[in-house]
Amino acid sequence: MDAIVSQIGDLAEAGERMIERLRRKAFLPDSRKGLNIRVGIAEAAQLLCCSTNRIRMAEDDGRLPSAPSSKNGRRLGYTIEELLHMRAVLNASPQRTPLDVPAIIAVQNFKGGVGKSTVTTHLAHYFAIQGYRVLVVDCDSQATTTTLFGFNPHFNITREETLYPYLSIDPTESDLAYAVKSTPWPNVDLIPSNLELFDVEYELAAAGSDGQSVLTARFRKLKEGLNVLANQYDVVLLDPPPALGTISLAVMQAANALLVPLAATTPDFCSTVQFLSMMDQVLQQLASAGIELDYNFVRLICSKFDSNDPSHAMIRSIMEQTFGAALLPVPILDSAEVSHAALRMMTVYELEKPIGTPKTHKRCRANLDEALGQIEQLVRQSWGRVTPAKEDEVLHASI
Incomplete structure (x- = not known):
């Protein structure tokens, strides 16, 4: 048994070293991620x-x-x-007014492999390009989002730089400002994560007979901390763990909007239905405990959609029949450009030039803009606004 445990540890260490090698190769010469894109x-x-x-x-x-x-x-x-x-x-900022409530969006599904972290990072960069101030909070101890932002959670991030000092049983921080890191994007900040954030789950599980009151306090504490921090931003994106644990529940309570990515496969559809059923039961239990949740919107978005696969088209049709208007009409296409960018620990929005063919890149970027733009519209609607018409559209309409 000891030999097996040792082998698992060796595999983990080898994997961490390879991630660091990939990171250094991707971010030469100074091993730090930069942002070199320019817009014509x-x-x-x-x-x-x-x-x-x-x-x-x-x-x-x-x-x-x-x-x-x-x-x-x-x-x-x-x-x-x-x-x-x-x-x-030019007075062309889309930022909210002081009276508008910041959008705090949880990107959640208990099914792994649906592209939750990929959707989160692309959504963050989409909002950034549109001119919004964005905070991304990685609440998942697997730290995929942290990695996509150019940090190695094993080598670069300590437990004290995650949510842990704020959410632990014996907190050492009274607000979340300590954890905010700048990113290569001037209007995107990140609260990173690493494996040690999972210690919060262990501590709360071992809280003893007073565990319920401790859990309730932690739920409210995360919401309070994020509400204070959100005043500096327009959009806050939360990437919770793909499981129904303490942190996931706290995220669900802290958010004021919910985005559920799901792939167009039968297992993903069935898993998402189970997730929604579980959410319904949990929300009722939280409400009975005096913990209320109020979302400005709840939407599902089909991710990794292959328009050339008949089975994907069939499952998407089933999604439309099942979820109706709650399913966003434009899916995120399964594109090699997204996969190639992820290999470089980037999003498509960070690429200086296409990795594949220019046609593939252009199609992928156009799809991402349209799909993620749907979420921007929901945020603006929650502020009582719609996207302003372009100058040429106004001029054309007046002729």
Whole structure:
């Protein structure tokens, strides 16, 4: 038995060393993840809902600096920092008003392999490109989201940098500000995770006869801490563990919106139905204990959808019949570009150039924008707003 345990430990150590090698290879020369994407003026105008002429005029009259050029005079495009500055100058920021409640979205499904962390990171970067201030909270001790943000949870993150000091039985932190880390994205912050966060589950399970009151206090504490922190952001994305444990329940109570990713397979559909049934029972039990949950929206989104697979089309049809309007109409397509980016510990939004063919990349990016844009619309609706019409649409309509 000792030999088996030792073998498992050796396998884990070998895996951690390989992750670090991959990370260092991906982020050469300084082994730190950077953000090197640039946006051309046409895409910038689309993102700012204005014309390219308006941007050029602002550059000509000095309100905006000109986009840097290469040696041959070709525009290099705008960085994300420059885009944020352009939004401020041109009054094109989508950020909420002080009266709008920050969206705190839990991306949850108890079925593993549905792309929960991939959806979370892509959603964070989508919101960032659109100009929102985003906080991502990795609540899963497997720390996939932390890894996708360029941190190695085994080598780079200590237990004191996770939610643990705040949620443990003997907390050493009274608020969550200590855990917030900056990321390569200027408007995206991260609270990371690592394997030691699971100690919270052990501690609360061993809380003894007073366990129920301890659990209730932890549920309320996470919500209170996130509500305070959320005042600095527009959108907070929570990535909980794929299991019904203490942290998952605390996340469910802290969120004000729920997004459930599920793949178009029979096992995923059946598992998601069980997840929803379990959620219903748990929410009733929490309500009876005086812990209320109130969501601005609950939506399911089909992830890893292969439009060329007839079985996927059939299962998606079943989803539509079952869930109706709660299923978002545009699925996230299963694309090699997403997989290739993940191998580099990136999202598609971080790629400087296509990894596969330009056609594949363009199709993948367009699908992600449309699919994740559905969630942006739900957030804006919760603020009582809709996306403003583009300048050219307004001009065309008035002719």
